[in-house]
Amino acid sequence: MAFHEVRFPAKLSFGSVGGPERRTEVVTLTNGFEERNTPWAQSRRRYDAGVSLRSLDDIAELIAFFEARRGQLHGFRWKDWSDYKSCLPSALPGFADQRIGTGDGVRREFRLAKTYASGGAEYLREITKPVEGSVLVGITGDAQILGVDFELDVTTGVVSFAEAPDAGEAITAGFEFDVPVRFDTDVIQTSVASFQAGEVPDVPVVEIRL
Known part of the structure; x- marks a missing residue:
């Protein structure tokens, strides 16, 4: 198959x-x-x-x-x-929609994910099939540039940074997905x-x- x-x-x-x-x-x-x-x-x-x-x-x-x-x-x-979005259906995806990881100064790859939260409980869903051209990425509130700061594998949902984010930095993303x-x-x-x-x-x- x-x-x-x-x-x-x-x-x-x-x-x-x-x-x-x-x-x-x-x-x-x-x-x-x-x-x-x-x-x-x-x-x-x-x-x-x-x-x-x-x-x-x-x-x-x-x-x-x-x-x-x-x-x-x-x-x-x-x-x-x-x-099919990282945000509410009525909104447009933004780079701060979902937190997908935290930098440690070594790790460069992070997988896209969406968190579902209600009543203090959360469920983390990995996103493996993002829609090409829809993915936005940020580091601690700063937008990153595709092809310069990071690369994206649209067949796996893995974001690869050119340089490892510093320790403690919040890695965020917004996207559409299948x-x-x-x-x-x-x-x-x-x-x-x-x-x-x-x-x-x-x-x-x-x-x-x-």
């Missing part, structure tokens, strides 16, 4: 349903209390693109994309319209309702680990 650095057509993913999935094991004791545990440190996202298809042309584009990925065999990029996914089926079943419109009832997509 391989990962294809190509995005599922954004116009076809717009209107899809889906989001993060967790796996929690719950054991109810004889006294009514519960013990809860999870084997997953990271959440996993699932989507269904079927609801967003509106025409026979959409179906043709979907089938071409599906065939080129060989069904479930190869991964690809997916734009999650509800969560989710690495694959089709969660090897079958695409279409139903043509009329000459101008069709229906794809189920096009499941699931996040993959890289």
Whole structure:
């Protein structure tokens, strides 16, 4: 298998349903209390693109994309319209959006990440598929210049500085990002309702680990 650095057509993913999935094991004791545990440190996202298809042309584009990925065999990029920025959906990314590390005077590489915080608890999500041209980076409030101060690997989300940031300096970033996914089926079943419109009832997509 391989990962294809190509995005599922954004116009076809717009209107899809889906989001993060967790796996929690719950054991109810004889006294009514519960013990809860999870084997997953990271959440996993699932989507269904079927609801967003509106025409026979959409179906043709979907089938071409599906065939080129060989069904479930190869991964690809997916734009999650509800969560694709380092900032709020209504805002524009800025270099101070997310803290991705702290300098120690030696380390030069930092991976992009997004922190989800609520009620004093936090979840750190690594970002491995940033959108090229969208990434902004800062060091302790100072914007850095791509190609001069740092380089970015858009296939891994790793930021590499020309010089290691000094100890204690805050490394921050703002960006747009895609989710690495694959089709969660090897079958695409279409139903043509009329000459101008069709229906794809189920096009499941699931996040993959890289």
